Structures are given as structure tokens and as C-alpha cells.
Amino acid sequence: MKRLGSKHYFMVLLSGLFIFFLFVSWSPPEKIRVVSYNVENLFDTIPSSSYADHAFSPAGEYKWNGARYQRKLSNISTVLNSINGWELPAIIAFSEVENSRVVEELLYRTKHDMDDSPYFNFDVTNGKDGRGINVAIAWDRRLFRKIEREEIPNYSFVDTSHFPGRHTLYLVLETLFSYRSEAMKADRDTLHLYAIHLPSRRGGVRESEQKRVLAAKNIRNHLSDLLSRKPKAKIIIMGDANEDPTDPAALLLSDSLLHLCEEFSDRGLYSHYFQGKGWAPDHIIVSSSLVRSESETLCIESPKAQVYAPLFLQDKRFSMPRPFRFFSGGFYTGGYSDHFPIYIDLNYGKRATISER
Template sequence: MENQHVIAFYNLENLFDTIDDAHILDDDFTKKGFKKWKNKRYLAKTRKLANAIAKIGEDEGLAPPVLVGVAEIENKRVIERLLGEDALKHLDYGYVHYDSPDERGIDTALFYRKENFEVMESETLALLVNNEFGDRDFTRDILYVKGRLNGEVVHVFVNHWPSRRDGAKLTAYKRIAAAHTIIEKLEQIRLVEEEPHVLIMGDFNDDPNSESIKTLMQTGWFINPMQKLLSPTLGSANYRGKWSLFDQIIVSHSFLNHEPGAHSFSKAKIFAPHFLQEWKGRYKGTPFRTFGGKKYLGGYSDHFPVYLILKQN
């Protein structure tokens, strides 16, 4: 199925190397840190994640993703380690990555298969929000990449919006601000392109029905094919027995056209094969994570990847 292409997003759950970086709060992920993050564990994680990424879309009989947005990576070193693993190195992925001001040093990135995607330009969009004390809250930037997907110009935003750690309602304004940051960039783009092809992917720390996502949808520019995937029995992450769908890929209406050569939206899915799940016990069926608190579990991530299929007409 050469004319069908997988676009994926995956939160990699703290993909840190073992080297202590004095400029960020990565001490937990060092050999002597809280997580006892040794080389053996780090290499096992990159190997497992590479295998998982290579298999996204396999359940639909499709080739590995042409684009993969990722969250929770520490730096370029871990990206190169991951893309150099046996499962991925033959696929010839390039990547776009910038260091963000996040205090823990976790960033987003976009991986792309060079045979399918050509980067034209990229930048980070700073998310300028303050905490409750009026000081700037240093969080992840939004990664913006403009490129040609099989010859068609697309605009990709990779996100990891501020967490709900201090409470969903108290922190909602930060995620709404992130939505407005994307809208402002798109308003500039739309001065040049009347109907741009846009992919907004990420861990939004909000479900499809949250105010922040509604802020994007109220522009009338998008459809959210992930909306119907959330149910009481499935999502992309599970916290205390409750499913959420914080991981989403939102597409512009332009992906509904069927002109020759253009890409059109076909299907959206959560990638949750048996090997990415806990196999037994009270957490059976939830993501097989690397850590449960301090305890090393040896899994992949605390999120399932999500993906959609674009058909090239």
C-alpha cells in the first residue's frame, strides 16, 4: 500500500541518557540518582522504543511511519542512539530537534523518513506563561516544522503542553495559552497560504473535550479524528485506572480533499499491541512503562503511541 502513509506521535517517558548535565534537573536519571539509571537500562529502553516505533502501523499492514513526533527526550545524543538502533537505522530517519527551556531538560522532536519528507524550515515557538507567583514558568517550546511530504507542503507542530501536576483546573490557562500560540503562528501562515495543510500532534495533557483543544477547534480550521477514540476502556495513558487521551494528532480540513497528488485523511488509531501492554495483574492492558514510581519495570513508556493514516491520491 505505497500510497498510504503513517503519521505518528509517541511520548517516550523520560528518555534520558546516563550523563549528568549540570544545566538541567536530570540527577534522577544518572547512575547514582533516584532511578539508578544505568547504561544497561538506558540501552534496553532505546532498543525497545526503536522496535515499537518501527512497528507503528504494522497492524494495518503499513510501512513504518514517515513522520514521528516524540516527547520526553533529553537531547540529540538520545535521539541518535534511538535512531541508530537495528530496528530503525535502515529506515534512514532524519530529525529536527531544539533544546527547550524546560527545567528537567525534556524536549520534543520530529523524526522523518528522508525518502518521504524534506524539511524546508523549522523553529521553536516559546510558550510564555507565568506561574501563580508571577514568575515565568519555563516549559517545553512548541516545535514547528514546514516541509514537503511526498512533494506536498505541510506544516507540523509537535507539542508537549504543561502538565496537570498542580491540578487540571489550576493549570488549564497554560494549555489554553499553548493553543493560542499555535493559532497566532497559523494566522501568519494563512496570510501566505489560504488553505495550509496542518498537522498538530503531541501530548497535550488534555483530552479532546478540554478547553485548550476546543480553543483550537473553534477556529473552524481543523478536525480532531482522535475524538472518537477515547472510551472508558481505552486511551493513550492510564492514571489510577482512568483512561485519558492526552496524545492526539489534529489535522486541517484541507486533508479532507481528494485532489490527485494531495494527501487525504483515512483513519486514526491508538497503537496498543500486546507487547506494549502490562500482561497481568491490576494494571493489565495499560501501557507497560519503564518505571512505576521508583520501581524499575523495564517497559517501554507510560503512553501508547497514536497514529493516523494519510492516503496520497
């Protein structure tokens, strides 16, 4: 057997020490960014026999070939890699993803660990939407582990007047750390997450409103049961409700909770642009336990969500900022999505107060 030279031994030892010190020196970030992003039609290129996604296939209306699919993945991953500066967001709720394959390939394009694996784990629904779009939640596997999951259909299965439609994803994530330093203290904690995508406004706002209300009632029933068992549960509802914060389904979801986007219009913020104006169909709603958190556990930093709309996400053809879409008016433009992502920050024990609103 050939002996290893001293130089080789030195390099192996150095690599081992580097990995060891990297591991022991890692600490959770002082802020945990939570993002909600409708990525608009993130389909793979393979047509399905179960739902109507032929438009997003190589022979379909959008000529959805490998090059366009890879461009879409690259563009959305750019958003994820930049939305929290040098750090990745800790939790991301996605709307309009087709399946686990597209989510996995998207997350693979985000920043990687030393072993060339993404920092994220994820879960995705398997709903009954006619176009095959689902919601997903990704989380930083260094920070959280999944301890529970459930899918909530938009409509009750006993209601035969409606197609079952999309599902809401409910996940329970537990923090993986208990951390102490001069700068920060962090106790173990648990988050209850709902990723939503309520029925669209297709057919008219008022004509489709009842569908969104029914879906919101199903989510609310699940939420009420959770709160009856765990009154101090830390809850985050996030996603595309296809409604403004003051519309019926959104009000039903946010009843007794804190809607962090309700002042978007007063602040001149919006996440979507439709028929000549900006509006706020994307929502982040939290329970009061995330505002009045006990010391050293997770709480919101501010009772106001933010919109991420840097110049590269804006369509430069218009003076009014609007999302730079991947397709616009049926034409390929190579942008990102028809929504801007929104986000909040959580921290440990530095409580936000309602007076900050």
C-alpha cells in the first residue's frame, strides 16, 4: 500500500480543521427572513394527462422548452439569493409551482453548502387545481426541522358544487437550536405555517368571491381548531389570496390575527399590477403570540410587511413600477413573475409593538 506523504497528510488535516471550525462557529442569524412569493407559472416541460398544462410544454402556446424553463429557474433563484442580502431567507412560501421537481430544481440554484447541497428542505401540495398549480414551503434545514404537515382542500369534499381545487399547505417547523452569546440569546421555538393560494378572480371579482370565501372558511376552521388546542401557537399565514386585505376572504382569515399588509395601500406599496393599478393580493398574517413573544423566542421585528421590488425586478418599459414578467401579453420577455415577493423578519425577544404601525 502506498504511503501518503506528509504534504498530503497536512492538507487532509487542514481541511478537517476548516470544516470543524466552520461547524462550531456557525450560529443562527439574528434575523430570520420569511418570504412569500407567487413565482407565476413555474412548470416543468412535461405535459400532464391529469390537468391542463399543455400551454407550458415545448409544443404549447408558450413554447415552454428546456431553455425557457432553465431561464425561469435562474431568474427566480436570483431573487431568492438576493432578497436577504448575503443571507438566504429562512422560510419561503411559494405560489404557482407545478410539483416537487420544479421546487427542487429551483432550490438547487440557490446558495449551497460545502457538500454542494442546497440549504433548503421543502414540502409541496398535491392539489386538484385544473391547471396543476400548487403551493410549497421551503425552509433552511440548518434552522428548522419539520414535525407536522397537512393539506387543507380549498373546498369541503361534501360540497359537490365545486371542484376540490387547490390545497393549502400547513406545516409545523421547530427550531433546531438553543443559542447563547453576548450578542444574542435564542431558545427553541415552533412555528405553524399556512401557505395559501385562494381561487382566482377569473369570471369576475364578485362572481368568484364566494369561492374564495369558502376556501378561507376551510382554512379558518383548521386555524380555529389549532388555536383551541394551542392558544399561544405562533402562526404565519402567507400567500396569494387574490384579494386585497380588506376584502371578505382576507378579513375572514385575519380575524383576531394581525394582518401585516393591511397598510400597503396607505404606504404606496403593492405586490401585483392589474388593469392599470397596483394592488395587494399577497398576504402575511400572524398571530398575536408573534407580537407579544416571550423573551428569547421568535417574534416579528416590525408589524409591517415589506415588498421586495428592486430595479431588476421592475419592467423598465413603464414609468410606474410593475413586476417584470416572464411573459407579457402573450409575448416572451424573459423576466421573473407578475408578482413582487413580500417578506417579514423575525428575531429573538426584540418585540415589535403595535404603536409602530
